[in-house]
Amino acid sequence: MDGITTAGRSVSQDRHQQNFSTSSLIFLSFAACRAAEDHHSSSRPKRSFTLIELLVVIAIIAILAAMLLPALNRARETARKISCLSQLKTMASATLMYADGNREHIPPGHRYNSWKGADFWWSILIMTVNSKAGAKGYTGVMTGYYKIFVCPTEKIPTGASPNFQYSHYVVNTKFTHFNAPVRKMVTARKPSAVVMQMDSNIRNSYGAASESAGYVSRRHGKGRTNTSYLDGHAEFRLVSTDTYAVEKLMDGYINPCANAAGSCATNCK
Numbered sequence: 001m002d003g004i005t006t007a008g009r010s011v012s013q014d015r016h017q018q019n020f021s022t023s024s025l026i027f028l029s030f031a032a033c034r035a036a037e038d039h040h041s042s043s044r045p046k047r048s049f050t051l052i053e054l055l056v057v058i059a060i061i062a063i064l065a066a067m068l069l070p071a072l073n074r075a076r077e078t079a080r081k082i083s084c085l086s087q088l089k090t091m092a093s094a095t096l097m098y099a100d101g102n103r104e105h106i107p108p109g110h111r112y113n114s115w116k117g118a119d120f121w122w123s124i125l126i127m128t129v130n131s132k133a134g135a136k137g138y139t140g141v142m143t144g145y146y147k148i149f150v151c152p153t154e155k156i157p158t159g160a161s162p163n164f165q166y167s168h169y170v171v172n173t174k175f176t177h178f179n180a181p182v183r184k185m186v187t188a189r190k191p192s193a194v195v196m197q198m199d200s201n202i203r204n205s206y207g208a209a210s211e212s213a214g215y216v217s218r219r220h221g222k223g224r225t226n227t228s229y230l231d232g233h234a235e236f237r238l239v240s241t242d243t244y245a246v247e248k249l250m251d252g253y254i255n256p257c258a259n260a261a262g263s264c265a266t267n268c269k
Helices: 002-043 051-101 121-129 144-149 263-267
Strands: 169-172 195-199 224-229 234-238
Touching (some): 051 195, 051 224
């Protein structure tokens, strides 16, 4: 009985050894093939982009950039327009502060026709808000505290001729008067309709007596201009379309100004 058992075990062990040998041979054969393939792959030169493929990629990038650039430019201009509106709103607030401390008088384009830097409307407004700002004449570049009078969209700088000699903005001298502090708040029947400051298109004047293309700028597009109002708000409004382009500059108050000897000098107090 023991002999039979021992014989059976021997047969089983022989079969197991044969199976192990077969598996080992298969594994070694597979490993050898894999090693040969790896060697062949490593010895084969790697494929690179051809010139045509590179040009196609560049062309696709250029097309995408051309599609996105207009949208990016529009977004930038929208941001500049909003910044410009914010500056005009600050000017309107400073105008109200000046009136509150000066018996309700509105600062004119230039006080007393003195041509001193401190008497220009922008110096009056800045020094009303901050007495340490100092005055700015009509040929100086608008820097420091006076950056508020530089429109972020306007490409022509401020300074001496041929640049904007004054500011990128003009004041409505039909309301404020050119050179006499005679206009009072009481003359405004509807302050929210009274135009104060707006985008300038004229390089040698601090005031606008009309909304013609020679005075008021449409640099933000759509036939409109950024404008501040006597009640303190600012908006992107459509400019006048009447024959003389003055209708909006005469709205909301009585007795428009003509000149130093005009009706405003005698009837607006």
